[in-house]
Amino acid sequence: MKILVAAKRVPDPNATIKVRPDGTGIVTDNLKFVVNPFCEIAIEEALRIKEKQGGAEVVLVSIGDKVAQEQLRTGLAMGADRAILVLAEGNVEPIAVARAIEKLVAQENPDLVLMGKQAIDDDSNVVGQMLAEMLGWGQGTFASEIKFAGDKGSAVVTREVDGGLEDVEVKLPAIITADLRLNEPRYASLPGIMKARKKELKEIPIADLGIDQGVQVKTHKISPPPARQAGKRVETVQQLVDLLHTEAKVI
Amino acid sequence: MSNVLVFAEHQHKTFSKNALVALGAGKTLAAQSGGECHAAVLGTGIGALATELAKYGVKKVFAVEHAALEHYTADAHAQALSALAEEKGCDIVVGAASSIGKDLLPRVAVRLGAGMASDITEINGDGTMVRPTYAGNAMATISIETPRKVISVRVTAFEPAAAEGQAEVENVAAKIDEGALKIKFVGFNETKSDRPALTEAKVVVSGGRGLKNGENFKTVLEPLVDTLGAAMGASRAAVDAGFVPNDLQVGQTGKVVAPELYIAVGISGAIQHLAGMKDSKVIVAINKDEEAPIFQVSDYGLVADLFKAVPEMKEAVEKLK
Ligand SMILES: Cc1cc2nc3c(=O)[nH]c(=O)nc-3n(C[C@H](O)[C@H](O)[C@H](O)COP(=O)(O)OP(=O)(O)OC[C@H]3O[C@@H](n4cnc5c(N)ncnc54)[C@H](O)[C@@H]3O)c2cc1C
Ligand SMILES: Nc1ncnc2c1ncn2[C@@H]1O[C@H](COP(=O)(O)O)[C@@H](O)[C@H]1O
Numbered sequence: 001m002k003i004l005v006a007a008k009r010v011p012d013p014n015a016t017i018k019v020r021p022d023g024t025g026i027v028t029d030n031l032k033f034v035v036n037p038f039c040e041i042a043i044e045e046a047l048r049i050k051e052k053q054g055g056a057e058v059v060l061v062s063i064g065d066k067v068a069q070e071q072l073r074t075g076l077a078m079g080a081d082r083a084i085l086v087l088a089e090g091n092v093e094p095i096a097v098a099r100a101i102e103k104l105v106a107q108e109n110p111d112l113v114l115m116g117k118q119a120i121d122d123d124s125n126v127v128g129q130m131l132a133e134m135l136g137w138g139q140g141t142f143a144s145e146i147k148f149a150g151d152k153g154s155a156v157v158t159r160e161v162d163g164g165l166e167d168v169e170v171k172l173p174a175i176i177t178a179d180l181r182l183n184e185p186r187y188a189s190l191p192g193i194m195k196a197r198k199k200e201l202k203e204i205p206i207a208d209l210g211i212d213q214g215v216q217v218k219t220h221k222i223s224p225p226p227a228r229q230a231g232k233r234v235e236t237v238q239q240l241v242d243l244l245h246t247e248a249k250v251i
Numbered sequence: 252m253s254n255v256l257v258f259a260e261h262q263h264k265t266f267s268k269n270a271l272v273a274l275g276a277g278k279t280l281a282a283q284s285g286g287e288c289h290a291a292v293l294g295t296g297i298g299a300l301a302t303e304l305a306k307y308g309v310k311k312v313f314a315v316e317h318a319a320l321e322h323y324t325a326d327a328h329a330q331a332l333s334a335l336a337e338e339k340g341c342d343i344v345v346g347a348a349s350s351i352g353k354d355l356l357p358r359v360a361v362r363l364g365a366g367m368a369s370d371i372t373e374i375n376g377d378g379t380m381v382r383p384t385y386a387g388n389a390m391a392t393i394s395i396e397t398p399r400k401v402i403s404v405r406v407t408a409f410e411p412a413a414a415e416g417q418a419e420v421e422n423v424a425a426k427i428d429e430g431a432l433k434i435k436f437v438g439f440n441e442t443k444s445d446r447p448a449l450t451e452a453k454v455v456v457s458g459g460r461g462l463k464n465g466e467n468f469k470t471v472l473e474p475l476v477d478t479l480g481a482a483m484g485a486s487r488a489a490v491d492a493g494f495v496p497n498d499l500q501v502g503q504t505g506k507v508v509a510p511e512l513y514i515a516v517g518i519s520g521a522i523q524h525l526a527g528m529k530d531s532k533v534i535v536a537i538n539k540d541e542e543a544p545i546f547q548v549s550d551y552g553l554v555a556d557l558f559k560a561v562p563e564m565k566e567a568v569e570k571l572k
Contacts, residue, residue, distance in 0.1 A: 011385070013386075013522075013523065016388075016522075017385040017386070017388035017389060017522075018388075019388070019389050025389075026385060026388075026389055038504075094357075094367075095360075095361075095366070095367070098361075117504070118504060120385070120386065120503065120504075121384065121385055122384050123370065123382075123383065123384050123385070123386070123503065124369050124370075125353050125369060125370070126353075126356075126357035126360075126367055126369055127357075129325065129353075129354060129355075129356075129357035129358050130357045130358070130360065130361050130367075132325070132326075132358065133326075133329060133357070133358035133361035133362060134361055136431060136433075137433055138325075138326060138432075138433030138434040139325055139326075139354075139358075139434065140434075141325075141353070141354050142350065142354075144497065156437060159350075160350075160497045160498065161350040161351070161498070162262070162267075162349055162350040162351070162450075162498060162506075163262060163439075163441055163442060163448075163498055164439060164440050164441040164442040164496070164498060165439075165440040165442075165497065166436075166437075166438070166439050166440070167436075167437035167438045167439075167440075168324065168434050168435060168436055168437055169434070169435040169437050170433055170434050170435075171433040171434075174433065179497075179504075180487065180490075180491065180500075180504065181490075181491065181497060215396050216366030216367075216395065216396055216397050217366050217367070217368055217393050217394070217395055217396065218393060218394050218395075218396050219391050219392070219393050220379055220392045220393065220394065221391075221392045222384075222389045222390065222391055222392075223389070223390045223392070224388075224389070224390070225383070225387055225388065225389075225390050228529055228534075228547075228548045230546060230547045230548065230549060230552070231549060231550035231551055231552070232550070232551055232552070233546075233552050233553075233554065234551055234552065234553050236553075237553065237555070237560050237563040237564045237567055238563075238567055240535065240551055240553050240564065241564060241567040241568055241571065243551060244512070244533070244535070244551065245571055248512070248533045248550065248551075250454070250511045250512040250532070250533050251454070251479060251512065251568060251571065
């Protein structure tokens with residue numbers, strides 16, 4: 001089985017995000033970047049499938065600046081076999097990301113594409129679904145468990161949905177997007193990091209993929225959210241309940 | 252002038268607030284573009300649902316029946332909804348940013364060649380929209396530049412449509428190429444609860460890692476939840492540890508809630524959690540660590556051991572009644 005895994009470079013989820021005063025984006029000086037946590041989970045899942053089934057190949061793909069090499073190396077150090085970096089400057093819209101990966105799918109012919117359910121920078125939660133439609137494939141989004149049928153012609157995906165857990169059966173090849181409970185990603189080991197240096201990391205300029213990069217969604221400005229002020233400290237439970245009753249009038 | 256088609260989702264043949272909020276936003280978008288607002292219900296045996304929807308001030312309700320739509324699946328629904336939008340000349344498709352809307356609408360956007368904006372929280376008069384990014388730390392003002400547009404709306408950010416008038420219901424034969432379907436519904440393991448839905452409740456009480464285990468959610472937190480008639484939520488840490496089911500997670504990557512009153516118990520207030528609740532009207536935090544970041548967004552903060560404070564609070568609330 002060949003598995004393509006999408007991995008995005010994003011700011012560390014624990015970092016404090018500040019909006020630039022000119023409204024053009026966020027302050028990136030001294031910001032630490034990591035593999036999008038959901039993509040890390042996708043990579044881990046691909047590695048587990050490979051370990052279980054044997055003979056699988058795990059290929060990483062990222063679309064972004066040259067610096068996204070770092071995140072691909074992290075994935076290679078976790079155990080992925082090789083990586084492809086589609087070089088693009090600046091903001092690449094989700095639709096263009098999906099189109100770029102569509103082209104790579106045509107070149108690589110994977111049996112499965114694993115991705116994160118959401119990139120924690122743009123919080124769009126759309127790329128996997130868009131890609132599935134472009135390819136005419138099935139999708140199992142927000143996955144918390146994946147089970148393959150004996151003949152590997154399909155997979156049953158447990159999905160975290162409103163009100164509970166849903167199981168769907170998807171024919172392979174398919175797109176599966178990872179939710180938080182799918183697994184706990186491993187850390188790269190030191191030997192893993194050494195090995196990763198020698199693994200193939202191919203770069204392709206986005207222009208070479210021949211995709212439509214016309215603007216579909218234009219960003220006019222980025223602003224800070226309305227600030228919320230800290231209120232009062234209360235000393236006792238009784239005081240809290242009284243204030244909620246008489247002042248805030250919510251109970 | 253663009254006509255709007257609102258995807259009215261239903262679960263087990265009942266509408267949740269999601270459908271009516273999508274309608275509310277859809278009507279705003281239609282008014283802005285000078286077009287008409289229609290609604291679509293997809294499924295089997297949906298006559299009564301369509302009739303109900305017709306009371307909410309739309310121009311027309313399209314009832315789309317097909318055996319392949321019996322259970323929600325992304326590919327069949329995407330085919331049917333996009334075919335309907337094309338057939339009825341609706342250039343704007345709107346739905347809730349719920350688990351169904353998130354799963355479905357990007358596929359519809361691709362089928363229609365439409366630009367997609369997800370999880371929007373504001374519709375501005377100049378045609379731009381606002382959507383939170385970076386866990387709500389940066390609000391992006393955007394516009395969709397393509398003639399066709401697909402939009403999912405954050406359910407807490409818009410008012411549900413009010414009942415007005417009685418629209419016509421038109422039955423439409425679904426256009427579905429069944430040979431192309433790759434997804435089959437297998438089963439739904441529902442989290443059973445008699446409490447109000449998390450995204451619809453006026454009061455939400457959420458527990459975090461501070462509760463220590465699932466048993467304490469039951470014996471310590473739930474009595475307060477029920478005394479307040481509240482919905483129960485949780486932090487990711489509590490869900491990951493298996494204290495409570497997945498669908499109670501509030502946050503950037505869980506549910507977004509904005510009740511009148513949100514009570515965070517034993518929750519530190521990580522930005523990912525704040526992203527899901529900081530638009531609540533009144534926020535209360537109960538935490539034994541006075542430095543916990545949750546206090547920075549709380550209207551009322553109580554530094555206390557939750558195991559003492561929560562049962563006391565239950566008693567005090569009961570006395571009010
Ligand atoms: C990609 C990603 C997505 C995420 N998405 C979400 C999300 O959607 N929602 C979410 O919630 N988190 C999310 N997180 C996790 C988030 O970063 C935090 O780890 C999580 O919110 C912490 O949960 P907590 O506050 O319950 O636990 P902790 O941070 O461990 O806090 C526990 C709190 O309980 C208090 N406490 C302990 N004992 C007591 C006591 N006896 N009495 C009173 N107080 C007590 C402690 O002082 C502490 O403040 C995400 C993280 C990542 C990386
Ligand atoms: N630039 C990118 N490079 C690689 N993968 C991406 C990129 N953007 C999005 N993805 C993938 O698509 C998923 C969903 O992203 P989004 O729809 O932007 O929230 C992410 O979790 C990634 O797996």
